Amino acid sequence: MAGVAVVASGNYELEIDTGFVQDAFLLDSATAGVLDNTTYVLDGTTNYASVLDGINQVNVRRGRRDQGDQFSAGTMTFTMLDTTGIFMPFDQDSPYWDSTTAKPGLAPLRKVRLSRYSATNVKEYLFRGVIVNFNYNFALGGLDTVTVYCADDFYLLAQTFIDGFNPVEELSSARLTAILDRPEIDYPAATRNISTGTQTLGGSAAFTIPQSTNALGYCSQINEAEQGRLFISRDGDLTFQPRVGTTLDPAVADFHDDGTKIKYNGLGITFEADQVTNRAVVQILGNTTAQVADDAGSQALYFIQTKSFTDSLLHSNAAALDLATYLLDPLPEPRFTSLNTAFAMMTNAQRDTVATIDIGDTISIEKSFAPGTNPASLAQNLSIEGIEHTINVDRGHTVTYFTAPTTIVYQFILDDLTFGIISADNALG
Numbered sequence: 001m002a003g004v005a006v007v008a009s010g011n012y013e014l015e016i017d018t019g020f021v022q023d024a025f026l027l028d029s030a031t032a033g034v035l036d037n038t039t040y041v042l043d044g045t046t047n048y049a050s051v052l053d054g055i056n057q058v059n060v061r062r063g064r065r066d067q068g069d070q071f072s073a074g075t076m077t078f079t080m081l082d083t084t085g086i087f088m089p090f091d092q093d094s095p096y097w098d099s100t101t102a103k104p105g106l107a108p109l110r111k112v113r114l115s116r117y118s119a120t121n122v123k124e125y126l127f128r129g130v131i132v133n134f135n136y137n138f139a140l141g142g143l144d145t146v147t148v149y150c151a152d153d154f155y156l157l158a159q160t161f162i163d164g165f166n167p168v169e170e171l172s173s174a175r176l177t178a179i180l181d182r183p184e185i186d187y188p189a190a191t192r193n194i195s196t197g198t199q200t201l202g203g204s205a206a207f208t209i210p211q212s213t214n215a216l217g218y219c220s221q222i223n224e225a226e227q228g229r230l231f232i233s234r235d236g237d238l239t240f241q242p243r244v245g246t247t248l249d250p251a252v253a254d255f256h257d258d259g260t261k262i263k264y265n266g267l268g269i270t271f272e273a274d275q276v277t278n279r280a281v282v283q284i285l286g287n288t289t290a291q292v293a294d295d296a297g298s299q300a301l302y303f304i305q306t307k308s309f310t311d312s313l314l315h316s317n318a319a320a321l322d323l324a325t326y327l328l329d330p331l332p333e334p335r336f337t338s339l340n341t342a343f344a345m346m347t348n349a350q351r352d353t354v355a356t357i358d359i360g361d362t363i364s365i366e367k368s369f370a371p372g373t374n375p376a377s378l379a380q381n382l383s384i385e386g387i388e389h390t391i392n393v394d395r396g397h398t399v400t401y402f403t404a405p406t407t408i409v410y411q412f413i414l415d416d417l418t419f420g421i422i423s424a425d426n427a428l429g
Contacts, residue, residue, distance in 0.1 A: 003117050004052040008344035009397035010351055011117040014058060014078065015048035016131065016148075017110035018096050019103075048113070049096065049106075054081050056393055058114060060127045062152070063231055063359045063386030065338075067244065067404035068307075070220050071231045073154035076114060076127045082144040088136065108132060112150045113236075114391075116355050119348040124356050126389060128236030129153060152232035153191070157216035160185055164211035169204075169315055172197030172226040176219060176240055185215055193237040199226045199323075202315040206286020225313040227326060229385075234358050241360050243326070244383065244406070251364040251381060253353050255339060258368050258377075262350050266340030266400075267367060271332060273302065280327035281308040282320040291321040298330030335405055336365050336380050343397040354399065359384050362406055381406055 003011035052058075055078050062074035080087055087096070089104040096106045114127040129152035137145045163184050167175060173196050180187035201207070201222065209218065223230040229241040254261040278298035283290040290310070307327050314320050343351050357363065366379040386402035 001117060001121055002123070003115070004050075004393065006391060006393050007396045009116075009391070010119075010343070010348075010355070012052055012391060012397075013050055013115045013117070013123070014052040014055060015050055015113050015115075016106060017112065018047050018049050019098050019107060019110060048111075051080055052393070054083075055079065056081075058389070058391045060114065060387070060389040060391075062127070062234070062388075063384070063402065065386050065402045067383075067385055069385075070224070071154070071229065073158065074127065074129065074152040074232055076112070076129065076150040077148065079145050079147045082146055087134075087146045088144070089134070106131075106134065108134065112148075116397075118352045118355075124352075125235040126355065127152070127234060129232070130155065153236065153238060154216055154232055157185075157187070157219065158214065160215040162209055162211075162213045162215055162218060164209055164213070166205065166208040167201070167203050169200060169202055172199045172201055172222050172228075172313075173240060173242075175201045175313070176222050176230075179215065179219060179222075180238070187238065191237050193233065194240040195242055197226050197228065197240070198242045199319060200315045201225060201313040202285060204286065206284075207313065221311070221313055224309060225323070227323065229360055231359050234356075234387075239360070244404070249362050251362045252357060253350075254364045254366070255341065256366045256368075258366075261366070262341065262354065263345040264339050264341040264365075265345065266338075267336060267365065268338035269334060270337045271334040273305075273332060275329060275332045276302045276305045277307045277327055277329045278302060279304050279306040280324040281306060281310075282312050282314070282324045282327075283310045284312045284314050284317065284320050287317065287320075289317065291317050291324050293321065293324035293328055295328050295330040298328075302330075302332070333405075336367070336382060336403060338400055338402050339363075339365055340398065340400045343399075357384060357387070357401070359387065363401065363403070365403075 001011045003013040006012050058076065058078040060074070060076045064071050082088065087106060096104060098104070109130050112129055112131050113125055115123050115125045117123055129150050131148055132151050132155060133149040135147040135149065137147065161184070162179065162182060167178060173194050177194060179185060180192065219230060227243045229239070229244065231239055233239045255264045256262070257264060276298065278295040280293045281290050312320055312323065314323060341354065343354070346354065361384045362381055363384060364379060364381050366377055368377045369375070382403035383406040384401050385404050388400040389397065391397045
């Protein structure tokens, strides 16, 4: 089995781009400079150093904790023990020193990737991004360490700015694609996973994008109008999903506390005033009239609690009113908001399933209550909005999922006793 064994969790690998390219075509080289060479190719292959065997713990945070939050850059941090000094940026004898440029090969903005191997030795990524910072800690008389801070490609978008232009009226997904295609952005097409949006964005003069608009900020504004999900997936793809609502996707994992399904050891339940939105205000760019949706009954019970967007990219007041109505959440309801589980509690098959759960997936959580309680148990289908991994080589892998309510509808099946009934729970497609 490849990788480094983590206690009761599986085998993992943490790789850093060293700055070297292997198998690259080299002009005037007798071996690497031969035309039509299948061994030494034009681009070569990025050389990665595996470093997990010198690390005790890796922490990953991705997504958002609440459906009302915006997505920010995913992060990963870890600390390497530098027993021989090979990670020091001044060590010219280090195997990671690039003698051709006289610079350290391990440098900021190099690629980094964390993966886990399944029971059948399939490599599944948990995080892909770039290194933002090497923090060197030189200990007199002790072990030197290097703490590495990483971020996914949202970090790169946040460092990029758009040249001003006036977009055309188009779907949110088309607008996002147009932004990523801009020459000053040039986001790789191979690492995009953009689903078709449901909302049309404006294209009149009022929607002109000002010069030096931050790329990530504007992409987040697109998602604000859509009210979907915009994030970097666990394998590094910029992912855009349409407006959150009902889903045809069944739960990818079932978590139960009675031992019959995947076990968990922590469950967050919320029942709070912050859940309530009983007045929503949406105003589109270039329009002075705000569209307002109110729930008078909720306001009488829970006072007026407002959510407001004053610079929406939506193309019309009608779309703005639809969004305002969509944003209403008039009644606080108790719900499961987070789940914590440890790989040591699972079978190998369950570990493989849990490791590949990503943002936007649906899971099912069931909680049992004390005997005599009504109900005896409660199950909820929930969407994954955020994920946190803690991988300790000596203690194992734990993961926390942050969730939001979702409703699963099922494919309509003619003549089926359950799925052949015309109802809100069964859909044609």
